[in-house]
Amino acid sequence: MFRIFAEPASSILSKTSGFIAEAGFSHSLTPARNCTFGCTYCYVPTMRIYAGLKPADWASWGQFTTFKQNAADLLRRAIRGGESVYCSPLVDPYQPVEEQQRLMPAILEVIAARPPRVFTIQTRGPLILRDLDLLRRAAERTDLRVSFSLTTNREQVRRWYEPHCAPFEERLEVIRALRAAGIRTFATLAPILPCDPEEFAAAALEATAENLIGDPFHNRRSKPHGATTREQAERVSGVRGFEQWHDPAFQAEVVARIAGVARSRGRQFGIGPAGFRWLACSAENR
Numbered sequence: 001m002f003r004i005f006a007e008p009a010s011s012i013l014s015k016t017s018g019f020i021a022e023a024g025f026s027h028s029l030t031p032a033r034n035c036t037f038g039c040t041y042c043y044v045p046t047m048r049i050y051a052g053l054k055p056a057d058w059a060s061w062g063q064f065t066t067f068k069q070n071a072a073d074l075l076r077r078a079i080r081g082g083e084s085v086y087c088s089p090l091v092d093p094y095q096p097v098e099e100q101q102r103l104m105p106a107i108l109e110v111i112a113a114r115p116p117r118v119f120t121i122q123t124r125g126p127l128i129l130r131d132l133d134l135l136r137r138a139a140e141r142t143d144l145r146v147s148f149s150l151t152t153n154r155e156q157v158r159r160w161y162e163p164h165c166a167p168f169e170e171r172l173e174v175i176r177a178l179r180a181a182g183i184r185t186f187a188t189l190a191p192i193l194p195c196d197p198e199e200f201a202a203a204a205l206e207a208t209a210e211n212l213i214g215d216p217f218h219n220r221r222s223k224p225h226g227a228t229t230r231e232q233a234e235r236v237s238g239v240r241g242f243e244q245w246h247d248p249a250f251q252a253e254v255v256a257r258i259a260g261v262a263r264s265r266g267r268q269f270g271i272g273p274a275g276f277r278w279l280a281c282s283a284e285n286r
């Protein structure tokens, strides 16, 4: 059972740094602290205070969440119009309890009324379809795009690493529905969990009309500082015999195989900030 809290925040738009800034976003918008999807690999709790977390958040990641109840009011006062906003690097804005909290409809109303240059929603939550009309309205005023996470085409693997997230087929359906509604929707293969790379890539390319974006597991051996894969995912990989999916050389092979499938269909597969840059550039700079 998850515990849900709500409290006022003092600010809502943060200037970016690191990965998201490198991708070209000027600001991030994080509507809650802690995320009840609770993915085993989530890098956010490894950032601790640098992600604005409190000790209870990283000690009990995924077991509770604290919504910023005044998020829309703060946004209305903070937004100026030239921003390129990523929502969110630190929580899924459509985590399951957003169904009751309903922060995103109010945020999207503000985005439509006072549009930034770019507004990108990063999610793996099918709940986003609840807000389709609001997304359409916002897309008329700003460069709105959705980056929808896919992690594996193998359902058992999905259950081991992210048991609270939707199945692969349902996620493909969400991408198709957003696309059919005219929302620019990218499939973001991140992190790349153990999968069948060619089948995984082909299904993602069929669902989206865009290039593919992705990232393998982060890895302390090749990335000594900053956010990294949570130990819980390393334990799952150890128990299930998937250690090689954390090995940079093996990851490079998988990336090359996915890129090959994308190329054969006239598209690209962008890794890390280079891929996420497609989410940050406005239409006139594409």
Ligand code: SF4
Residues within 6 Å of the ligand: 035, 036, 037, 038, 039, 041, 042, 043, 044, 062, 090, 091, 092, 124
């Ligand atoms: S949905 Fe994103 S923010 Fe939430 S636990 Fe999973 S990886 Fe972390």
